[in-house]
Amino acid sequence: MAMPMPMPPPPPPGGDTPPAPMMMPGMAMPMMGMSFTWGHRAVVLFPRWPGDRAGVGMYLLCLLLVLALAALVEALSAASRGLELSRSRGRQRQLLAAGVHAARMGLAYLVMLAVMSFNAGVLLAAVAGHAAGFLLARSCLLGSRAAAPEIDAAGAASNGSCRARAAAMATLLLLLAVAAAAAWVWWGRYAWRARAVARRLAAQGVRGPRPGGLLRGCNDEVRRRKAEADGVAMDVGDHDYLRRIVPHFVAWKEQYGTPFLYWLGPQPRICVSDYDSVKQILSNKYGHFVKNDAHPAIVSMIGKGLVLVEGADWVRHRRVLSPAFAMDKLKVMTKTMASCAECLIQGWEDQASNSKSIEVEVEFSKQFQDLTADVICRTAFGSSSEKGKEVFHAQKQLQAIAIATVLNVQLPGFKYVPTKRNRCKWMLENKLRNTLMQIIQSRITSEGNGYGDDLLGVMLDACFSSEQGEKRDELILHVDEIIDECKTFFFAGQETTSHLLTWTMFLLSVYPEWQDRLREEVLRECGKENPNADMLSKLKEMTVVLLETLRFYPPVIFMLRKPITDMQVGRLHLPRGTAVVIPIPMLHRDKEVWGDDADEFNPLRFANGVTRAAKIPHAHLGFSIGPRSCIGQNFAMLEAKLVMAMILQKFSFALSPKYVHAPADLITLQPKFGLPILLKSLDA
Numbered sequence: 001m002a003m004p005m006p007m008p009p010p011p012p013p014g015g016d017t018p019p020a021p022m023m024m025p026g027m028a029m030p031m032m033g034m035s036f037t038w039g040h041r042a043v044v045l046f047p048r049w050p051g052d053r054a055g056v057g058m059y060l061l062c063l064l065l066v067l068a069l070a071a072l073v074e075a076l077s078a079a080s081r082g083l084e085l086s087r088s089r090g091r092q093r094q095l096l097a098a099g100v101h102a103a104r105m106g107l108a109y110l111v112m113l114a115v116m117s118f119n120a121g122v123l124l125a126a127v128a129g130h131a132a133g134f135l136l137a138r139s140c141l142l143g144s145r146a147a148a149p150e151i152d153a154a155g156a157a158s159n160g161s162c163r164a165r166a167a168a169m170a171t172l173l174l175l176l177a178v179a180a181a182a183a184w185v186w187w188g189r190y191a192w193r194a195r196a197v198a199r200r201l202a203a204q205g206v207r208g209p210r211p212g213g214l215l216r217g218c219n220d221e222v223r224r225r226k227a228e229a230d231g232v233a234m235d236v237g238d239h240d241y242l243r244r245i246v247p248h249f250v251a252w253k254e255q256y257g258t259p260f261l262y263w264l265g266p267q268p269r270i271c272v273s274d275y276d277s278v279k280q281i282l283s284n285k286y287g288h289f290v291k292n293d294a295h296p297a298i299v300s301m302i303g304k305g306l307v308l309v310e311g312a313d314w315v316r317h318r319r320v321l322s323p324a325f326a327m328d329k330l331k332v333m334t335k336t337m338a339s340c341a342e343c344l345i346q347g348w349e350d351q352a353s354n355s356k357s358i359e360v361e362v363e364f365s366k367q368f369q370d371l372t373a374d375v376i377c378r379t380a381f382g383s384s385s386e387k388g389k390e391v392f393h394a395q396k397q398l399q400a401i402a403i404a405t406v407l408n409v410q411l412p413g414f415k416y417v418p419t420k421r422n423r424c425k426w427m428l429e430n431k432l433r434n435t436l437m438q439i440i441q442s443r444i445t446s447e448g449n450g451y452g453d454d455l456l457g458v459m460l461d462a463c464f465s466s467e468q469g470e471k472r473d474e475l476i477l478h479v480d481e482i483i484d485e486c487k488t489f490f491f492a493g494q495e496t497t498s499h500l501l502t503w504t505m506f507l508l509s510v511y512p513e514w515q516d517r518l519r520e521e522v523l524r525e526c527g528k529e530n531p532n533a534d535m536l537s538k539l540k541e542m543t544v545v546l547l548e549t550l551r552f553y554p555p556v557i558f559m560l561r562k563p564i565t566d567m568q569v570g571r572l573h574l575p576r577g578t579a580v581v582i583p584i585p586m587l588h589r590d591k592e593v594w595g596d597d598a599d600e601f602n603p604l605r606f607a608n609g610v611t612r613a614a615k616i617p618h619a620h621l622g623f624s625i626g627p628r629s630c631i632g633q634n635f636a637m638l639e640a641k642l643v644m645a646m647i648l649q650k651f652s653f654a655l656s657p658k659y660v661h662a663p664a665d666l667i668t669l670q671p672k673f674g675l676p677i678l679l680k681s682l683d684a
């Protein structure tokens with residue numbers, strides 16, 4: 001059992017929580033109060049910035065900005081004074097003076113608006129900025145005037161503007177120095193804490209590769225090993241792909257045992273691959289283990305929706321969204337899923353009838369991505385597939401950015417630097433947001449009672465019914481949260497299910513005897529008509545094949561958590577904040593749990609149910625376990641069963657000779673070079 005160390009446990013999800021702040025739909029933050037408060041949850045100058053979702057780092061950046069603005073007000077004030085003192089009264093000089101004065105007033109108003117966030121830290125930053133600016137700029141300028149009142153007119157003019165420039169320069173330098181010092185202190189504290197964590201773990205006998213430096217960590221080794229293994233073809237019958245997708249993990253486990261400690265830049269991570277610890281971590285109901293801070297590129301791609309929110313927010317989101325995944329709702333969706341699959345299958349049939357050969361080659365990986373995109377679009381968002389395609393296109397490009405940067409060390413504030421990649425990311429984020437807004441807008445303006453009972457309808461109801469006071473606080477969602485949830489569900493609902501389908505097609509091609517068994521079952525239970533939910537529930541062999549596929553090729557490769565307080569996990573005292581990595585494919589091949597045939601494809605191990613397939617009941621982690629397990633698992637299984645059944649009714653299939661077996665870690669587990677399949681119509 002997970003034992004909290006020194007701190008009392010936080011309230012369980014759904015338990016007693018502090019009273020909810022006053023909220024309005026469309027606002028991501030509580031309404032502004034009229035008395036000063038402490039803490040980093042403030043909204044300053046810009047909507048949702050730094051907001052209740054950003055960390056302390058962003059808040060510090062915000063304070064630095066306020067400090068800089070206040071100091072600049074003083075610098076401009078000094079410059080203005082310098083211009084006043086100048087005896088020259090040319091038109092240009094007057095215009096310049098007016099411009100400087102306008103800029104000073106603009107900045108002064110900005111500082112005032114920032115202080116109106118009623119955050120005490122912001123007030124202090126503003127006062128400190130004014131003081132620093134005054135000290136360097138104003139006092140320097142006025143001091144020199146007082147000391148030399150006798151200087152002549154021309155001298156005063158040039159001296160005044162010269163002093164003003166010097167004062168502005170000095171203020172800028174001061175600000176740079178403050179920024180550098182803040183970054184240094186922040187980074188140093190971070191690194192110091194990380195090393196202290198590593199020392200505590202080392203004292204408990206946890207070993208691992210040496211850290212390679214703050215900015216590099218062991219990235220170089222990870223990158224080198226991955227680059228060597230990446231895309232290397234394997235034998236089609238060889239399913240032991242761990243050395244290809246996580247070569248570093250396999251090597252470190254062999255060298256240091258489990259758990260082992262490794263570094264991602266300044267962050268120590270502990271890789272846990274024994275089931276007892278994993279169960280303790282994932283089943284914890286009291287919120288002691290939260291998701292590790294996601295990489296900014298991943299947040300842009302999937303949004304801060306249900307997958308990433310924590311605490312009371314997670315409880316609220318999960319409560320609002322769960323009804324959309326009730327079995328009776330899913331059953332109704334089967335028809336829509338079938339019509340999406342029909343379009344695709346019709347395309348293959350046309351291709352087959354136009355082809356001279358009895359077989360046609362189809363690249364399934366891409367086709368399944370389009371299909372699952374269409375399904376989630378139509379079932380969850382009731383939206384046109386055109387709009388859905390735009391969303392997926394933007395998410396795919398963001399995914400490419402995430403793949404390229406996910407191993408990079410995150411420097412604080414770097415995501416705000418306008419590099420080429422960041423600008424591209426911002427552009428895609430905007431596009432994604434605009435398209436989602438259009439989808440939401442068209443639902444709001446569509447005629448009919450209510451907003452519908454699909455996922456989008458449920459979310460809009462939770463947003464707008466609250467305006468009329470019909471909702472309790474724990475059932476309210478805000479517009480920004482709906483947009484984030486749309487991103488999450490567009491991605492989660494499409495990417496993973498398409499890989500499940502792809503790997504199932506692959507395995508049924510490699511094991512034709514299982515393909516025949518499933519076809520027999522489908523024809524027996526459903527005949528040749530489109531299966532409905534009741535028919536699908538009778539496909540037992542199909543279920544075991546899908547479960548074994550998820551065990552063999554789990555689309556989600558890693559889960560990351562961190563304890564919010566010191567925790568005892570197994571024999572380990574995990575210090576607060578240590579990132580814990582759970583590698584699903586490695587656990588799914590554990591011979592002590594799954595038996596000696598863990599590396600073999602054997603769907604019959606699930607014949608007596610998923611909890612009896614291994615020596616322990618919670619061994620299958622494809623959809624995770626515990627309170628944060630997949631909300632869409634029934635949706636995914638229903639869709640996968642339906643699509644596979646419809647394909648098996650019409651076609652037999654085999655791997656194309658062009659297929660190259662190279663499972664790859666591209667955020668999710670995918671066949672790196674796609675899945676070309678030879679399809680043969682059963683009626684031919």
Ligand code: HEM
Pocket residue numbers: 306307308318488489492493494496497500554555556558559560621622623624627628629630631632633635636
């Ligand atoms: C074969 C398909 C799928 C697989 C293998 C899968 C796997 C997973 C896993 C392993 C998690 C836990 C992640 C973690 O804790 O870090 C998860 C969570 C989640 N999945 Fe899925 N998923 C699939 C399909 C879907 C679908 C179709 C949807 C939505 C339509 C969905 C939505 C979600 C959401 C929202 C969460 C977060 C739940 C929470 O934290 O409360 N997934 N999924």
